[in-house]
Amino acid sequence: MSDEAKTYGFDTLQLHAGAQPDPATGARQTPIYQNTAYVFRDADHAAALFNLQELGFIYSRLGNPTVAVLQERVATLEGGVGAVACASGHAAQVMALFPLMGPGDNFVASSRLYGGSINQFGHAFKHFGWEVRFVDTEDPDAVKAAIDGKTKAVFCESIANPGGYISDLKALAGIAHDAGVPLLVDNTSATPYLCRPLEHGADIVIHSTTKYLCGNATSMGGMVVDKGTFDWGASGRFPNMTEPEASYHGLKFFETFGNLAFTFYSIAITLRDIGMCQAPMNAFQTLLGIETLSLRMDKHCENALKVAQHLEQHSAVEYVSYAGLESSPYYSRVAEYCPKGASSIFTFGVKGGYDACVKLVDSVELFSHLANLGDARSLIIHSASTTHRQLTPEQQSAAGAGPEVVRLSIGLETAEDLIADLDQALAKAVG
């Protein structure tokens, strides 16, 4: 018998992975199991479920049939062994770090991150006793120097929000693994259609599914995907994975679940005790979005490139920071990490600075002025006065969100209409 596994293309998997016909009804579309709790067969069954000796539905905080389909769908598209869904991208970052960190521990993060992540890491995580060490990930020596005996992870975004930057995942994975820690990659902006970080050395992938995966801006959600190849026992750094867990009769997750240990921990401890579960309705909406992910991402990228090329020639524009442009210092990384395209968020500098930017966002008609990305509609925001407002000027500039910077998330409209709208608004803003 051949041991060759049947493989499927991305377009097939985005429709089918995780979603066989509903075993209870034959329903072909994944049903919304809007349900909190599940009946046990008998007392032995209940005991085995609570001891983690058998897997089954107990309570929707831990697992739900609709959410499980989304989890397997994203795990499959990313090439991981398992995935756990949660309420938002912010919750996903807690979920990704919770199995690894304890009070007094630290993780090393790229300074080029979504502003909300910089706030969460730098301020809220202090309440857990977690320290973040922001570094310029273009400087390998700085990354190495930031890692010490209490470091539990290296964190970056694949295509960084607000755009224009692509992390060198292979280099960062090498540094992290040499130090015995995993590389965690936020793949929200790229989606697994454009970039699969696990194939470039990452160990854990994090998503805000709210963005391109859902695609219609209907539903909040987060996801954490484990590749299942990191050796949690090698370094002694990860006692949650290797030491007896008091709340499960001394069960050791890595010993018991091996390459699935991280995912089991996320269900059995993080979801159980922190409780940031995803709503079944949101999982359903996100599954609908993922069914057309590849089609949408191709169009997002095509439109983004057209708009970026137009703006780069525009007299009111100082520069365009989009990795898909040949002028970008990170253009070569598109071919290496996301050859189908550099996604559709990017920034540009407006002549006239802060005031002109505010005028611009007040003058667009087709673009929506709001704080989100990855919608089917095109979006515009002035980061310095909104999403990155809480940061210091130094942090704003390091994150690519200085006072003259406007961020676009290019949608699926007719590209020429988007260009015309920006032209008329820039004329009003810069004069």
Next chain:
Amino acid sequence: MPNEHGSGAPLPSYSDAYLKRILTETKTIAAVGVSRNEIRPSHYVARYLKTKGFTVIPVNPTQAGETVFGETILSEMSEIPADRDPIDMVDVFRNSEAAGQVVDDALEALLERGLRTIWMQIGVINHEAAARAEAKGVQVVMNRCPKIEYQRLFGELRIGGFNTGQISSRLR
């Protein structure tokens, strides 16, 4: 990166198709090191495999003569009665070092009795013993749990959001 199993060799990896073939062709398993303690993996993994239709023969010299899930625990693999043949697989619930002797005992007692696979549980890695088994034509799995792999490869882990690799539009 060095691993806790000392040799610095990479952790073993196996294709899904290889593991699925083993779990499909296996009918009878000698579970060496099985425990009567219900919270130990060596108990509930063996119990689970029995509920899935495998014939599971418990072997553990320290608990020989006791009964676990309806089977009498044997002291040695050589004590397995001939009417249980063929013994397709030995599942090793011992540490990496002790696994070496278990493999040699299995090859001695069961090679002529249908032995096709030696499976070492999560955390159990013994490359030298694996090489001795493979030299006799016995296939080896190390650092994996047959319960987890069965649940994953046959769709049960789907409910936990694990990647089962199962794609189908047929109703099952």
